[in-house]
Amino acid sequence: MSVPDTYTTLEQRFQRRSRIQDALAILHWDSSTLMPDGAVGGRTDQIAELSLIAREILLDPMTSDLLDSTEANRSALSGWQSRNLDLMRREHTLATAVPSDLVEALQRAGAASEMCWRTARPGNDFAAQRPHLEEIFRLTREAAASRAAALGLSPYDAQLELFEPGLRDADIAPVFDDLSGWLPDLVDDILTRQGAGPQPVQPVGPFPVPAQKTLGEGLMAALGFDFSQGRLDESAHPFTGGVPDDVRLTTRYTTDGFAEALMGILHETGHALYEQGLPVDWRGQPVGGSGGMALHESQSLAVEMQLCRGPAFARYLSPQVSAAFGGQPAFDAANLASLVTRVKRGLIRVDADEATYPLHIIVRYRLEKALLSGDLSIADLPGAWNDVMAELVGVRPPDDRDGCLQDIHWMDGAVGYFPTYTLGALAAAQLTAAVRRALPDLDDQVARGDFSAFLKWLREKVHALALSRTTGEIIADATGAPLSADAFRAHLRTRYLGS
Amino acid sequence: MSVPDTYTTLEQRFQRRSRIQDALAILHWDSSTLMPDGAVGGRTDQIAELSLIAREILLDPMTSDLLDSTEANRSALSGWQSRNLDLMRREHTLATAVPSDLVEALQRAGAASEMCWRTARPGNDFAAQRPHLEEIFRLTREAAASRAAALGLSPYDAQLELFEPGLRDADIAPVFDDLSGWLPDLVDDILTRQGAGPQPVQPVGPFPVPAQKTLGEGLMAALGFDFSQGRLDESAHPFTGGVPDDVRLTTRYTTDGFAEALMGILHETGHALYEQGLPVDWRGQPVGGSGGMALHESQSLAVEMQLCRGPAFARYLSPQVSAAFGGQPAFDAANLASLVTRVKRGLIRVDADEATYPLHIIVRYRLEKALLSGDLSIADLPGAWNDVMAELVGVRPPDDRDGCLQDIHWMDGAVGYFPTYTLGALAAAQLTAAVRRALPDLDDQVARGDFSAFLKWLREKVHALALSRTTGEIIADATGAPLSADAFRAHLRTRYLGS
Numbered sequence: 001m002s003v004p005d006t007y008t009t010l011e012q013r014f015q016r017r018s019r020i021q022d023a024l025a026i027l028h029w030d031s032s033t034l035m036p037d038g039a040v041g042g043r044t045d046q047i048a049e050l051s052l053i054a055r056e057i058l059l060d061p062m063t064s065d066l067l068d069s070t071e072a073n074r075s076a077l078s079g080w081q082s083r084n085l086d087l088m089r090r091e092h093t094l095a096t097a098v099p100s101d102l103v104e105a106l107q108r109a110g111a112a113s114e115m116c117w118r119t120a121r122p123g124n125d126f127a128a129q130r131p132h133l134e135e136i137f138r139l140t141r142e143a144a145a146s147r148a149a150a151l152g153l154s155p156y157d158a159q160l161e162l163f164e165p166g167l168r169d170a171d172i173a174p175v176f177d178d179l180s181g182w183l184p185d186l187v188d189d190i191l192t193r194q195g196a197g198p199q200p201v202q203p204v205g206p207f208p209v210p211a212q213k214t215l216g217e218g219l220m221a222a223l224g225f226d227f228s229q230g231r232l233d234e235s236a237h238p239f240t241g242g243v244p245d246d247v248r249l250t251t252r253y254t255t256d257g258f259a260e261a262l263m264g265i266l267h268e269t270g271h272a273l274y275e276q277g278l279p280v281d282w283r284g285q286p287v288g289g290s291g292g293m294a295l296h297e298s299q300s301l302a303v304e305m306q307l308c309r310g311p312a313f314a315r316y317l318s319p320q321v322s323a324a325f326g327g328q329p330a331f332d333a334a335n336l337a338s339l340v341t342r343v344k345r346g347l348i349r350v351d352a353d354e355a356t357y358p359l360h361i362i363v364r365y366r367l368e369k370a371l372l373s374g375d376l377s378i379a380d381l382p383g384a385w386n387d388v389m390a391e392l393v394g395v396r397p398p399d400d401r402d403g404c405l406q407d408i409h410w411m412d413g414a415v416g417y418f419p420t421y422t423l424g425a426l427a428a429a430q431l432t433a434a435v436r437r438a439l440p441d442l443d444d445q446v447a448r449g450d451f452s453a454f455l456k457w458l459r460e461k462v463h464a465l466a467l468s469r470t471t472g473e474i475i476a477d478a479t480g481a482p483l484s485a486d487a488f489r490a491h492l493r494t495r496y497l498g499s
Numbered sequence: 500m501s502v503p504d505t506y507t508t509l510e511q512r513f514q515r516r517s518r519i520q521d522a523l524a525i526l527h528w529d530s531s532t533l534m535p536d537g538a539v540g541g542r543t544d545q546i547a548e549l550s551l552i553a554r555e556i557l558l559d560p561m562t563s564d565l566l567d568s569t570e571a572n573r574s575a576l577s578g579w580q581s582r583n584l585d586l587m588r589r590e591h592t593l594a595t596a597v598p599s600d601l602v603e604a605l606q607r608a609g610a611a612s613e614m615c616w617r618t619a620r621p622g623n624d625f626a627a628q629r630p631h632l633e634e635i636f637r638l639t640r641e642a643a644a645s646r647a648a649a650l651g652l653s654p655y656d657a658q659l660e661l662f663e664p665g666l667r668d669a670d671i672a673p674v675f676d677d678l679s680g681w682l683p684d685l686v687d688d689i690l691t692r693q694g695a696g697p698q699p700v701q702p703v704g705p706f707p708v709p710a711q712k713t714l715g716e717g718l719m720a721a722l723g724f725d726f727s728q729g730r731l732d733e734s735a736h737p738f739t740g741g742v743p744d745d746v747r748l749t750t751r752y753t754t755d756g757f758a759e760a761l762m763g764i765l766h767e768t769g770h771a772l773y774e775q776g777l778p779v780d781w782r783g784q785p786v787g788g789s790g791g792m793a794l795h796e797s798q799s800l801a802v803e804m805q806l807c808r809g810p811a812f813a814r815y816l817s818p819q820v821s822a823a824f825g826g827q828p829a830f831d832a833a834n835l836a837s838l839v840t841r842v843k844r845g846l847i848r849v850d851a852d853e854a855t856y857p858l859h860i861i862v863r864y865r866l867e868k869a870l871l872s873g874d875l876s877i878a879d880l881p882g883a884w885n886d887v888m889a890e891l892v893g894v895r896p897p898d899d900r901d902g903c904l905q906d907i908h909w910m911d912g913a914v915g916y917f918p919t920y921t922l923g924a925l926a927a928a929q930l931t932a933a934v935r936r937a938l939p940d941l942d943d944q945v946a947r948g949d950f951s952a953f954l955k956w957l958r959e960k961v962h963a964l965a966l967s968r969t970t971g972e973i974i975a976d977a978t979g980a981p982l983s984a985d986a987f988r989a990h991l992r993t994r995y996l997g998s
Contacts, residue, residue: 023545026545042745226537
């Protein structure tokens with residue numbers, strides 16, 4: 001049986017849509033890195049126009065007809081084509097479920113809310129942010145209800161679906177319950193041990209930016225980053241943007257230290273390697289894209305947290321840091337490894353270490369579910385935030401600046417995003433444990449700067465599969481078990497308690 | 500009478516088109532400055548897709564209907580609106596006159612030709628380039644014939660219309676005849692005088708790039724460039740790109756010298772000031788855009804050639820160059836002025852001084868007319884090129900690399916572009932002469948780094964008018980006379996012969 005013409009036409013439509021989205025990705029990257037301040041109005045218009053054109057391809061009634069006709073001939077499709085059809089249908093449903101005026105209202109409200117947040121957060125002004133948050137959650141509740149009805153899901157599951165296809169709260173709840181059961185005690189044990197042991201020697205700056213950049217680029221190349229299809233630049237907040245054949249990652253340098261910028265580069269390199277490893281044959285089709293945010297985060301954390309903050313990588317890194325900045329006692333390999341694995345009960349998620357990070361996430365997970373359902377009002381958010389922080393992380397924010405105002409996600413309507421960070425951390429641990437079983441001498445390879453077998457494993461088991469399977473299937477197939485917190489717990493015990 | 504709804508709808512359509520073209524402008528800029536090599540295929544697809552979407556807005560039958568309906572109510576439009584309608588019609592006619600398959604064939608042939616040229620030029624391989632040039636001219640002839648029929652013009656005038664709205668060969672021919680009559684003799688006189696006088700002291704490098712960049716940015720700011728709506732970057736070939744609220748100019752640095760990169764920056768700053776001075780109220784509409792390439796070049800040359808290569812600017816520049824690189828005899832003001840006004844009979848247009856440059860252009864003007872009409876075959880181009888170069892510039896190229904293969908324009912199908920360079924130079928001289936009449940102490944202002952009155956004059960007489968009038972009308976109104984070579988001749992005599 002030959003592939004139906006309707007399917008071929010759909011591929012062309014999604015290819016066109018993908019090219020518009022690729023152009024948008026470059027414009028977004030430019031907005032965050034190079035664009036002068038005075039261009040923000042015009043750029044916003046350009047992005048809105050291209051986004052609308054991309055959306056119109058989905059809303060066109062012909063797209064719906066083509067999906068239905070192809071559905072009737074699904075048996076003529078290959079496995080990837082059939083999955084591609086499912087993902088086309090998913091994008092179509094997500095787009096058509098929400099009326100265009102609500103989409104626009106959310107965009108406008110998000111932009112206004114984010115603009116307010118830029119001053120409300122440093123000004124510790126929850127009162128100023130509150131009406132924006134109320135509007136954002138009101139509109140998000142409405143959009144989630146529409147998507148939930150179209151997908152046959154609960155509203156929170158409809159939000160999760162936006163960030164990780166197929167992820168349901170029923171997958172998250174037991175894992176987060178498990179974590180909140182044992183992780184606070186484990187953090188206690190780690191803090192006791194780190195407090196009793198010797199403290200790491202601090203590096204002495206200044207660390208010139210050009211030397212930091214050269215060191216970072218060298219490590220990126222060693223890890224397998226292809227500079228003929230990507231770049232390293234600077235931005236206020238590190239991120240990975242661009243498109244698979246032009247992956248653009250950023251970091252933020254200070255001259256006081258080098259570890260934070262460097263670990264930022266290594267984290268984004270994990271994201272970038274995933275994008276560069278997506279199958280070329282399926283570029284521009286939904287099935288050829290990267291998995292959801294949880295799987296994406298697992299790739300950045302496998303590189304940064306699992307590999308590059310470990311003792312084997314520190315042995316590889318130590319002479320390079322000395323070559324870049326001149327030798328000093330802090331650059332001893334064991335000291336470097338100690339420096340990048342300090343644990344602390346802190347107020348700020350983005351500054352958190354890998355042990356306390358999941359607790360920050362569970363705080364947000366509990367609160368955003370309550371905010372979305374309406375069980376918690378925005379007015380009550382600051383107090384609730386501080387209570388859950390005290391309960392889970394063990395510190396109580398003195399103000400909202402370092403409390404419920406610290407993250408941009410909710411301000412912008414990204415409800416359901418936070419859990420993917422921790423699911424990604426658990427998946428990174430579980431995948432890396434599987435890599436270690438397959439490559440018993442991984443640490444020796446890493447210590448001598450040979451990352452090829454590690455990357456090959458990720459390429460085959462994760463990157464090359466793109467969206468042909470769900471994140472749950474990919475992890476279960478690669479590791480032999482469904483995603484759980486077990487490998488993460490074992491990793492923390494090994495790294496921090498030596499057991 | 501109120502503005503017809505059909506006109507408002509047209510403005511919305513052209514606004515949408517403009518936003519797509521603005522996005523394209525940023526993507527093109529990125530392609531020439533930052534994009535890694537491996538992304539060229541994907542970027543080409545993105546650009547082709549967005550270009551097609553922009554073209555489809557014009558080809559939509561509804562656009563034609565709206566133009567006709569509005570035409571019937573033209574009396575309800577303001578002067579700018581009426582001119583906007585004319586320019587909308589012009590863009591519509593230019594787009595619809597050429598069948599889409601011919602547009603695509605020209606794009607493909609241009610891309611292939613340009614790709615070949617990148618090796619054929621350094622390899623001095625005319626035989627390799629010849630079939631591409633034949634195809635380009637065959638397709639260009641076909642497209643020019645279609646546009647000529649739609650516009651009621653000759654084929655060459657239809658080509659000129661692409662680069663300078665309203666420009667006709669009847670405007671060019673007498674001016675170029677005039678120039679070719681007296682300019683070769685004037686060049687003789689200049690060379691005799693420069694040969695007999697003292698030779699300028701050459702600057703001694705190296706000139707570190709960061710110091711060059713800081714100096715250039717300082718001069719841009721002094722001239723009035725608004726860095727909140729623009730940037731300075733690097734590229735292989737200097738250009739001004741971006742959009743009016745995000746003007747991106749580039750230069751190319753070497754550490755052996757600083758004058759070439761600096762004059763490149765000042766040239767592009769002239770282009771950039773024009774874009775930044777376009778009326779904000781008409782952004783996104785055809786009437787709000789910059790004039791053709793001749794008027795654009797007049798703005799860059801008024802800044803670079805007329806102002807910044809003159810003795811008053813050298814007095815302003817001299818202490819700044821010393822501050823940037825440390826003092827040396829070459830940085831004396833009179834010596835700097837001498838360095839940037841040396842005249843030479845050369846083979847290469849882009850390296851030519853302002854006195855011989857028009858002769859290079861007239862070579863190309865004569866040949867491209869003959870190539871387009873078919874009076875000259877591509878096979879006979881190299882010999883014809885060398886003959887006309889010997890006749891007009893007074894040097895005979897030893898090979899095609901430094902002869903007919905040197906420019907990218909024809910390789911890419913840009914036939915009718917070259918004359919705008921020289922028309923721009925003549926306009927720059929005529930406009931600057933008018934500025935001098937209005938500002939008798941201009942040189943004193945320039946010598947102390949005050950460019951505000953100069954910029955204000957250009958803003959009012961040129962920039963603020965956008966495309967509300969033709970280039971011919973703008974120049975005649977600003978200077979009191981139609982465009983001619985008279986002011987240019989007087990300028991050359993004053994600067995180079997002291998009379």
